[in-house]
Amino acid sequence: MRTYFNDLPKTALGASYWIFAVYLVLPLALMMAMSFKDANFIAFPIGNWTLSWYGKVVQDKQFLEASLYSIGIALATTVSATIIGVWIALLVSAENIWGKAVIFALACLPAVVPGLINAISMRIFIRAVDIPTGTFAIILAHTVHAVPFVVIMVLTRLRSMPANLVDAARDLGADPFIAFLRVTIPYLMPALFGGMIFCVLTSIDDFVRTFFLGGYQPTLPMLIFAKVQGGMSPEINAMATIVLVVTTAVGVYAEHITRRSRS
Amino acid sequence: MQPVVHFKNVNKSYGALTAVDDLDLAIAPGQFVTLLGPSGCGKSTTLRMLGGFDSPTTGEIYLEGKPISHLPPNKRNVNIVFQDYALFPHLTVGRNIAFGLELKGMGSAAIHRRVGELLALVSLEDHAERMPAQLSGGQRQRVALMRALAPDPNVLLLDEPLSALDAKLRQQMQIELKSIQKKTGKTFIFVTHDQEEALTMSDVIVVMNKGRIEQMGGPDELYARPRSRFVANFIGQSNFLEGTVASVSDGIAAVEWRGNLVRADVNGTSPIPGDHVTVALRPEAVFCLSRKPEDRPSLKARIDQRVFKGAHTSLTVMLDNGSALVAQIDPVALSHIEGDDVWVGWRDSDAVLLAK
Ligand SMILES: Nc1ncnc2c1ncn2[C@@H]1O[C@H](COP(=O)(O)OP(=O)(O)O)[C@@H](O)[C@H]1O
Ligand SMILES: [Mg+2]
Numbered sequence: 001m002r003t004y005f006n007d008l009p010k011t012a013l014g015a016s017y018w019i020f021a022v023y024l025v026l027p028l029a030l031m032m033a034m035s036f037k038d039a040n041f042i043a044f045p046i047g048n049w050t051l052s053w054y055g056k057v058v059q060d061k062q063f064l065e066a067s068l069y070s071i072g073i074a075l076a077t078t079v080s081a082t083i084i085g086v087w088i089a090l091l092v093s094a095e096n097i098w099g100k101a102v103i104f105a106l107a108c109l110p111a112v113v114p115g116l117i118n119a120i121s122m123r124i125f126i127r128a129v130d131i132p133t134g135t136f137a138i139i140l141a142h143t144v145h146a147v148p149f150v151v152i153m154v155l156t157r158l159r160s161m162p163a164n165l166v167d168a169a170r171d172l173g174a175d176p177f178i179a180f181l182r183v184t185i186p187y188l189m190p191a192l193f194g195g196m197i198f199c200v201l202t203s204i205d206d207f208v209r210t211f212f213l214g215g216y217q218p219t220l221p222m223l224i225f226a227k228v229q230g231g232m233s234p235e236i237n238a239m240a241t242i243v244l245v246v247t248t249a250v251g252v253y254a255e256h257i258t259r260r261s262r263s
Numbered sequence: 264m265q266p267v268v269h270f271k272n273v274n275k276s277y278g279a280l281t282a283v284d285d286l287d288l289a290i291a292p293g294q295f296v297t298l299l300g301p302s303g304c305g306k307s308t309t310l311r312m313l314g315g316f317d318s319p320t321t322g323e324i325y326l327e328g329k330p331i332s333h334l335p336p337n338k339r340n341v342n343i344v345f346q347d348y349a350l351f352p353h354l355t356v357g358r359n360i361a362f363g364l365e366l367k368g369m370g371s372a373a374i375h376r377r378v379g380e381l382l383a384l385v386s387l388e389d390h391a392e393r394m395p396a397q398l399s400g401g402q403r404q405r406v407a408l409m410r411a412l413a414p415d416p417n418v419l420l421l422d423e424p425l426s427a428l429d430a431k432l433r434q435q436m437q438i439e440l441k442s443i444q445k446k447t448g449k450t451f452i453f454v455t456h457d458q459e460e461a462l463t464m465s466d467v468i469v470v471m472n473k474g475r476i477e478q479m480g481g482p483d484e485l486y487a488r489p490r491s492r493f494v495a496n497f498i499g500q501s502n503f504l505e506g507t508v509a510s511v512s513d514g515i516a517a518v519e520w521r522g523n524l525v526r527a528d529v530n531g532t533s534p535i536p537g538d539h540v541t542v543a544l545r546p547e548a549v550f551c552l553s554r555k556p557e558d559r560p561s562l563k564a565r566i567d568q569r570v571f572k573g574a575h576t577s578l579t580v581m582l583d584n585g586s587a588l589v590a591q592i593d594p595v596a597l598s599h600i601e602g603d604d605v606w607v608g609w610r611d612s613d614a615v616l617l618a619k
Contacts, residue, residue: 164349183351
């Protein structure tokens with residue numbers, strides 16, 4: 001009895017964790033289950049199971065085009081956000097730079113500004129400077145949003161880097177650029193990799209910024225949103241399931257790689 | 264011979280703090296030179312200026328006769344072994360050592376050969392494919408040394424490279440370092456705050472204090488002929504006798520010390536009668552006898568403390584004039600204990616006058 005009471009808080013914690021976990025997973029599981037339903041409406045019971053919705057989705061030209069478009073935007077965002085993020089992190093960590101705190105604060109601002117505000121202000125901005133809505137504007141907005149995360153990840157790694165490493169490279173004949181390329185970049189690799197995966201995932205996931213800045217061509221979230229407007233169907237569930245599986249796989253793989261390179 | 268490294272009136276200030284103060288230092292090629300001094304005396308700053316990581320506030324540094332202050336680190340033919348080794352964590356041992364060779368544009372076959380030779384020099388031939396994290400402290404130390412030697416620098420700089428090792432390994436590495444220096448014939452400039460390390464390895468010791476050179480010379484010379492109280496205390500131990508010069512003849516000064524007349528080598532100074540001076544006297548130069556010797560001067564004393572130290576025994580004796588002296592004796596030769604009377608003395612040439 002006694003031990004039972006002593007263990008009670010722990011048991012309660014454990015139990016509430018599992019309730020929470022079920023709450024997390026159940027909606028996803030339901031969504032995935034419905035994608036296999038052999039009927040064009042969503043309701044229990046599932047009745048007959050089918051893979052036909054997946055067959056339909058992978059042949060859906062709209063879906064494939066939207067996927068490619070999203071991936072293209074994600075890659076462009078990743079490249080530009082990584083370059084800008086690393087550059088800002090180096091500036092902030094350099095010794096003799098004036099106004100470091102200001103640079104850092106400005107770079108991080110987009111991470112705390114609500115997405116909607118960010119989107120509206122960007123919309124006003126591109127109108128003011130005559131950039132048309134569309135691909136370039138979307139990439140611009142996604143990049144602004146992703147940069148702070150790259151900066152923080154790279155900066156954290158940079159702070160743990162022994163100052164002597166670059167000195168040693170310079171001592172052995174490397175000019176500043178070679179030392180950066182052959183010592184600093186490899187050292188930053190885990191942070192760069194993590195930051196890039198983050199950029200890809202947030203860009204693919206982004207709806208609000210894309211909605212305000214996009215042109216006629218839909219990205220994946222915009223396409224799914226448009227389809228939902230026309231009524232839910234297992235086809236949408238199949239699309240969402242594909243997106244979920246792919247992004248989870250990318251996330252797990254990234255986690256695996258960073259963990260391995262740390263040990 | 265032209266010095267391989269020459270600091271000419273080099274100053275380095277950080278704001279109001281003077282880290283290196285009017286340093287004038289010429290180093291002959293092929294020597295093992297040690298910069299010795301307490302923490303914060305400017306040793307690392309001196310080394311970093313030579314490596315190109317700091318520039319002198321005023322003055323100029325010459326490497327083989329050419330001024331180098333304006334050159335970046337990668338354009339100087341000197342290499343550093345850093346205190347924490349600074350091995351590149353993402354490269355294997357072999358690639359770490361090859362780093363400087365690749366940047367010199369050496370062909371891959373030649374690099375392979377040279378890396379093999381260097382690893383053989385420290386018996387790490389079969390570790391070329393290991394990562395630095397898989398090595399022990401001593402092995403990392405050796406790899407860092409070989410990486411710095413690989414590009415064949417004129418001068419190798421070592422900033423307290425042994426301080427992270429345990430005592431046993433440190434002694435072993437001291438011997439290894441010295442033998443590598445002899446084998447390669449290169450100039451080593453070694454920084455340490457450990458006087459024993461300096462005495463063990465150096466051809467020349469440069470004792471530094473507060474950014475200045477206190478004294479420079481061979482280990483035996485510095486030990487036997489310290490010029491200042493700082494050196495006499497920093498290298499080994501000393502008794503200090505403060506008195507007034509009574510007379511000087513043949514390089515030996517007679518010093519009036521608390522009512523006794525003691526004799527000491529003038530040690531390069533030119534004292535005149537009446538000068539207030541300090542005499543330094545090593546504990547092992549002090550003899551203790553149970554009877555007053557006929558043939559040499561001695562003073563009567565009483566043993567205050569007897570401490571067994573293994574190979575020798577340390578005696579603190581109280582003289583009739585009220586001052587204490589520390590003597591280091593052979594425990595077998597003198598069995599007297601606390602409270603016993605003894606006669607103490609020293610050879611004239613073993614006591615030295617200090618310049619300051
Ligand atoms: N980058 C720096 N900025 C300010 N002061 C410094 C800097 N580097 C060294 N110093 C100061 O210069 C003095 C000498 O330092 P250093 O050469 O590292 O001494 P050592 O290596 O003999 O211990 C110290 O008082 C140290 O605090
Ligand atoms: Mg130092």
